[in-house]
Amino acid sequence: MQIHLIAVGNKMPDWVQQGYNEYAKRLPRECELVLREIAPDKRKSGDIARIARDEGERMLAALPPRAHVVTLDIPGKPWATSDLAQALQRWLGNGQPVALMVGGPEGLSEQVKSVAKESWSLSPLTFPHPLVRIVVAEQIYRAWSLLNHHPYHR
Numbered sequence: 001m002q003i004h005l006i007a008v009g010n011k012m013p014d015w016v017q018q019g020y021n022e023y024a025k026r027l028p029r030e031c032e033l034v035l036r037e038i039a040p041d042k043r044k045s046g047d048i049a050r051i052a053r054d055e056g057e058r059m060l061a062a063l064p065p066r067a068h069v070v071t072l073d074i075p076g077k078p079w080a081t082s083d084l085a086q087a088l089q090r091w092l093g094n095g096q097p098v099a100l101m102v103g104g105p106e107g108l109s110e111q112v113k114s115v116a117k118e119s120w121s122l123s124p125l126t127f128p129h130p131l132v133r134i135v136v137a138e139q140i141y142r143a144w145s146l147l148n149h150h151p152y153h154r
């Protein structure tokens, strides 16, 4: 199975790429994390709704066929690691690619939220979008470790 991490933001600084790669590279092929970076809109106009909508359209265009869509969203479900491991087991078993959607500074569009089957909250805190992709990669690796009795999770 492939988990597509569809995230607004490109041209990330080295520390973001290194942090993300550090965890993504540990996952095996049967639970591969694939990053799809979505170019952010120019912020000059200040039209927040349009920016989120345009970015949302590009995120939806990047979805693989038959994707099971999960948004990363502050008001989503606050999963414990064991909840995420259960979700990962379910995703691995249902034969569909999974798409985890991370918005930009303006957040996710209503269109993206409307196609999601699940919504995952990392915390009630608002995190910067570059940090979210690193936390998600680490948590997916941790959930995989738990399912596979790997000593990383204890």
Ligand SMILES: C[S@@+](CC[C@H](N)C(=O)[O-])C[C@H]1O[C@@H](n2cnc3c(N)ncnc32)[C@H](O)[C@@H]1O
Pocket: 071, 072, 073, 074, 101, 102, 103, 104, 105, 106, 107, 108, 120, 121, 122, 123, 124, 125, 126, 127, 128, 129, 132
């Ligand atoms: C800077 S935040 C956007 C803030 C925007 N005001 C909002 O309410 O979504 C950028 C993206 O990171 C993700 N994000 C930030 N904090 C999060 C959290 N605590 N849980 C889940 N996702 C989060 C979401 O996908 C969000 O669209």
